Amino acid sequence: xxxxxxxxxxxxxxxxxxxxxxxxxxxxxxxxxxxxxxxxxxxxxxxxxxxxxxxxxxxxxxxxxxxxxxxxxxxxxxxxxxxxxxxxxxxxxxxxxxxxxxxxxxxxxxxxxxxxxxxxxxxxxxxxxxxxxxxxxxxxxxxxxxxxxxxxxxxxxxxxxxxxxxxxxxxxxxxxxxxxxxxxxxxxxxxxxxxxxxxxxxxxxxxxxxxxxxxxxxxxxxxxxxx
Amino acid sequence: xxxxxxxxxxxxxxxxxxxxxxxxxxxxxxxxxxxxxxxxxxxxxxxxxxxxxxxxxxxxxxxxxxxxxxxxxxxxxxxxxxxxxxxxxxxxxxxxxxxxxxxxxxxxxxxxxxxxxxxxxxxxxxxxxxxxxxxxxxxxxxxxxxxxxxxxxxxxxxxxxxxxxxxxxxxxxxxxxxxxxxxxxxxxxxxxxxxxxxxxxxxxxxxxxxxxxxxxxxxxxxxxxxxxxxxxxxxxxxxxxxxxxxxxxxxxxxxxxxxxxxxxxxxxxxxxxxxxxxxxxxxxxxxxxxxxxxxxxxxxxxxxxxxxxxxxx
Numbered sequence: 001x002x003x004x005x006x007x008x009x010x011x012x013x014x015x016x017x018x019x020x021x022x023x024x025x026x027x028x029x030x031x032x033x034x035x036x037x038x039x040x041x042x043x044x045x046x047x048x049x050x051x052x053x054x055x056x057x058x059x060x061x062x063x064x065x066x067x068x069x070x071x072x073x074x075x076x077x078x079x080x081x082x083x084x085x086x087x088x089x090x091x092x093x094x095x096x097x098x099x100x101x102x103x104x105x106x107x108x109x110x111x112x113x114x115x116x117x118x119x120x121x122x123x124x125x126x127x128x129x130x131x132x133x134x135x136x137x138x139x140x141x142x143x144x145x146x147x148x149x150x151x152x153x154x155x156x157x158x159x160x161x162x163x164x165x166x167x168x169x170x171x172x173x174x175x176x177x178x179x180x181x182x183x184x185x186x187x188x189x190x191x192x193x194x195x196x197x198x199x200x201x202x203x204x205x206x207x208x209x210x211x212x213x214x215x216x217x218x219x220x221x222x223x224x225x226x227x
Numbered sequence: 228x229x230x231x232x233x234x235x236x237x238x239x240x241x242x243x244x245x246x247x248x249x250x251x252x253x254x255x256x257x258x259x260x261x262x263x264x265x266x267x268x269x270x271x272x273x274x275x276x277x278x279x280x281x282x283x284x285x286x287x288x289x290x291x292x293x294x295x296x297x298x299x300x301x302x303x304x305x306x307x308x309x310x311x312x313x314x315x316x317x318x319x320x321x322x323x324x325x326x327x328x329x330x331x332x333x334x335x336x337x338x339x340x341x342x343x344x345x346x347x348x349x350x351x352x353x354x355x356x357x358x359x360x361x362x363x364x365x366x367x368x369x370x371x372x373x374x375x376x377x378x379x380x381x382x383x384x385x386x387x388x389x390x391x392x393x394x395x396x397x398x399x400x401x402x403x404x405x406x407x408x409x410x411x412x413x414x415x416x417x418x419x420x421x422x423x424x425x426x427x428x429x430x431x432x433x434x435x436x437x438x439x440x441x442x443x444x445x446x447x448x449x450x451x452x453x454x455x456x457x458x459x460x461x462x463x464x465x466x467x468x469x470x471x472x473x474x475x476x477x478x479x480x481x482x483x484x485x486x487x488x489x490x491x492x493x494x495x496x497x498x499x500x501x502x503x504x505x506x507x508x509x510x511x512x513x514x515x516x517x518x519x520x521x522x523x524x525x526x527x528x529x530x531x532x533x534x535x536x537x538x539x540x
């Protein structure tokens with residue numbers, strides 16, 4: 001589902017490598033946690049997957065799409081196939097909760113009827129029933145993150161990337177968000193989660209990839225270390 | 228096709244909603260746009276009124292040809308026909324002795340001594356042909372014609388374009404040309420300044436919402452789908468500002484022409500400007516609205532470019 005082959009990313013000539021010859025293969029329906037300290041390269045890895053950045057060298061293939069062959073005009077199409085949850089939520093400030101989630105469907109040309117049917121269902125999955133008309137500024141951190149998750153999954157993507165979605169949340173809300181991600185994974189979506197919350201890593205008991213200074217230092221499955 | 232139409236509808240709907248939700252920003256942008264569009268319209272109307280005033284002044288300047296009392300009607304008619312055929316002649320007016328006297332008396336009502344002197348004599352004012360040239364700077368061909376021996380023989384006195392009056396005509400002509408050029412130049416300068424101010428205002432408004440654009444990008448929205456609502460929103464600024472500035476200027480000229488005692492302020496003929504607006508109101512409104520919409524939509528189109536770029540390599 002996700003394949004990175006000896007991917008290196010260097011932001012400028014004067015700086016060092018943010019990622020160094022990363023190789024990673026994620027199978028369909030897998031739940032993978034990427035851990036590492038701040039500045040280790042987790043966010044760079046996810047930004048490469050969403051095509052916010054291009055690799056300096058190496059190959060990336062996601063859902064059968066080879067990024068080397070991807071033109072600028074095709075990037076929106078790629079992003080429509082991947083659901084992304086950001087640490088800072090990235091909600092549209094001038095849109096209500098309903099409109100934020102609906103926006104993801106609008107960009108793919110969904111009809112009004114389809115939007116009216118789908119959005120409430122997804123909002124109830126993330127326990128936000130009754131908050132449809134609230135503006136983002138009226139929501140708590142946990143609620144905002146659940147809106148972001150609802151927006152990421154409303155198109156039923158085959159891949160969901162979550163960049164430290166619990167980073168700005170208290171433990172209770174953080175765990176609520178993780179439970180939603182687990183639920184989505186059970187429906188068949190491949191989830192790639194980055195975090196530095198050791199408690200979440202321990203409780204989830206999923207495959208864990210550790211990044212340090214831009215390199216993968218361990219890749220551990222539920223059954224033990226893979227490499 | 229249906230999907231494209233649906234997207235187009237959503238772009239317009241979102242543009243209108245954003246305009247209302249960002250009303251503070253909308254009012255600020257519209258205020259700047261209103262002031263600049265008003266300046267453009269005002270300078271345009273002022274230029275039209277100046278041009279009219281200048282045309283009125285120059286129309287009053289003519290070459291007076293004084294005929295002999297002994298000229299026969301046939302000679303006069305032949306001369307009139309020949310003058311009319313000259314290339315630089317816009318119009319001619321023939322005044323017989325009685326009409327010329329009446330005009331003389333009218334022009335000298337303030338000077339009783341002159342009027343009395345004329346009364347004593349038996350109409351000493353000759354029949355007169357008043358020639359209005361097309362171009363005051365090119366009256367040499369008319370001059371040449373009037374000094375031809377057979378034409379000069381019909382005249383009782385030299386035509387009154389010579390001496391100080393010619394110098395005055397030349398000065399007026401020169402001044403009118405300068406005023407016209409200054410008027411056109413001021414419109415061009417004001418328009419350029421307005422475009423820059425409006426562009427910067429909209430750029431600032433979009434700069435404040437750059438994160439929104441980036442988020443939409445990350446969610447897979449196409450360039451047109453992100454840019455569209457911004458263009459619609461800015462076009463609405465233009466629509467309202469253009470309409471408001473036209474109505475305000477129209478109201479100001481209308482009010483000034485009806486309430487002020489004088490019909491003009493210096494060279495600016497207020498009555499003429501108000502009449503001009505009456506006759507061209509819809510055209511002015513359409514032009515200002517179109518200008519506002521084009522400036523708004525164009526500015527936001529350009530301002531969004533930098534936030535919509537992808538990082539390629």
